[in-house]
Amino acid sequence: MAQKKLFLNSLIRPIIVVRLLGEKNRILEQKNSLERKLRLGCGNADICWEEKSETLKNLSALLKEIHWAFIKIIFGRYGLCEKCETPLFWNTLMKKPLTKFCPYC
Ligand SMILES: [Zn+2]
Secondary structure (H helix, E strand, O other), X not given: OHHHHHHHHHHHXXXXXXXXXXXXXXXXXXXXXXXXXXXXXXXXXXXXXHHHHHHHHHHHHHHHHHHHHHHHHHOOOOOEOOOOOOEOOXXXXXXXXXXXXXXXX
């Protein structure tokens, strides 16, 4: 069972890495375009500015999570619940590669 998990882990890891890189690029593009818009200003609506800077914060947080996922991959901690260290379901990770906790935590 443990061996099967390990085998699955090594098979799925490259797919996860590609997905994380894709996600990272997508977020970076979104972040850059938003930063450009913020620099140019968007009329005199403060709400607009606030909304955009809030989105920027969220995007930056997502980027941090992606970096954290890469660090976990490097140290062989990816795919383990950050609280109880139970291996996460691979179908969950394939759908949501940034999942940190198992369904029980
Ligand atoms: Zn857990």
